Amino acid sequence: MLLDFFENLRRAQLRVTLPEYLTLLDALSKGVGTGSLDNLYTTSRMMLIKDETLYDRFDQVFGAYWEGRELSFNTLFEDIPEEWLDPTQRPALSAEDMAAVEAMGGWDKLMETLAERIKEQDEAHHGGSKWVGTGGTSPFGHSGYNPLGVRIGGNSKHRRATKVWQERKYKDLDNDLELGTRNFKMALRKLRKMAKSEREDKLDLDTTIRQTAHNGGLLDIHMTGERKNAVKVLLLLDVGGSMDWHARITSELFSAAASEFGRLEYYYFHNFIYEGVWKENQRRHTDRVSIDELQRTYSRDHRLILVGDASMSPYEIVAPGGSVEHWNEEPGAVWAQRLLQAFPHCVWLNPEPKVHWGHTQSIGIVQQLMGDRMQPLTVHGIQEAIVQLKKPLVPS
């Protein structure tokens, strides 16, 4: 029966291997981790999960699996009071949320999907990552809009006393969590890695001498990789409205790693790239630096990192005069392409959770413009971004 559990872990993107599973079975047959569910929890976690950032995901799968042994999700669904499902009782929605609902085909369709998903969940033995109500990875339960999801788990009369895995206390350690003060350090470490990723070969004199002695006096040359902190970074940050907080945390993050970079420059823009960017927000209308000037000032090997939610009207990107602040002769897309041509090592970091990207048309357009180089602003996203930054978008 644990095979199901093992498969659920695999399905939740936890890379558990067969030898590890066999070790667990071995342990259980020797009486380690038997006795209580708590024991099984610690033992299986210790043997299967080797990274505390994955504890939270493990907790969810474990909880769901054992919860599922006791009550089926179908009966759970019947427990939901009628009024929760009543469209007239829905909480006040913002325009954005409404758009998201419409994108899924409206309220009725959403409720249908919910019903379907709950059914599917039962069939799938409660694995996977699209839970109703576990927040973030499913449209059900996003920012209070779908309190249904949360209530499905929370108010059930079958609920037992809270177990360790239900406390979700490792949630803050998850690498896919939005960047904040807590996982700031981890992100910083990733950036440092990026700064140090470039190596150059040079003669390793000490090893050469030692190995030559080893060799009885015959010359044995050894090379070593020298670390070079020469990565140059050009950071463009979207400011204004909801982006301010993210812009601040991103610039703090990069400044903290500044000593590791060969050079770090940052500029601001609003919503999208047009003719110019600016250094100081107070003087954004007077002291602009044009894209041409950026191109002239900074060499091609600068890593271009754009940070923005890329959520706007599509016209702001593709149409002339689309900018919300001024009249632009040429559409933003043209300017963006020029920028990417000038700095082919580029990536776009988006603080919006990745699951919502599909709902916003402009994000799709930007993704296309960036050649799919868009990553969420999470530790994991930054890691991916660093990999993408190594290769140029267009051949230089």
Add this chain to the structure above:
Amino acid sequence: MNNDAASTVPEYIRTDALEQAINAARTLSRPLLIKGEPGTGKTELAIDVARQAGLTLHSWHIKSTTRAQQGLYEYDAVSRLRDSQLGDARVNDISNYIVKGVLWEAFESAEPSVVLIDEIDKADIEFPNDLLQEIDRMSFDVYETKQTIEAIHRPLVIITSNNEKELPDAFLRRCFFHYIEFPDRATMERIVHAHHPNIKQDLLRDALTVFFDLRELPGLKKKPSTSELLDWLKLLVADDLSAQSLGANDLRTVLPKLHGALLKNEQDVHLFERLVFLHRQRTRTQ
């Protein structure tokens, strides 16, 4: 602290999960990888395990220049070259120049032992991979003398990591993993009691309040850890300070006494002072 107290090692407080992890690692003789915030007592754990079980402890502290081979043995070719120039007779026997490493000694020991590989993340990224076979099979070959060294008793291997580098998957797969969480208040009280059995109740209570409040302070570069709390308490006990002098009820108004033990860099102290200053201004204008 007098000499008597210093010679008795305080008890190491283990959580249930940790206890289980150690048992499982011993029963199945797998290496146990321990991670956790700095100062949560990862190294002390290995020392304690060895002491509790009455086993010898072989520690191997890893530095950035440590190579896996050094844990097994080293062939001192340079000495041999020099000796050959001087016509030393020892030159003919290569085993004279083999220096045993920590793992060799542990494998050789007649009774079961504990091997501590401390701060494995300090070493090169390839380091853990180079030890895979040796830790798996608990044996290795000495090429120079064509010997195979096999463990008489499989030692319990405890590995600590500060998370500075990611460890290779192949290595992780062979280990059991335990993450030491930061202790909650109740556990912390037990830990403090183990170290300072005679501490005054009210001092302890207020000190812990100050400590946990301080950890909550947003923007601290280095959060004070268990080891720092213990240092701080040692100072407080030595100075025989009273609970009132800590100002626990009003952390925002005074810098705690002897804060140097808790806050380890000037930015953090400045941050704290700024908060205190802002708070004073606010209370004055109210």
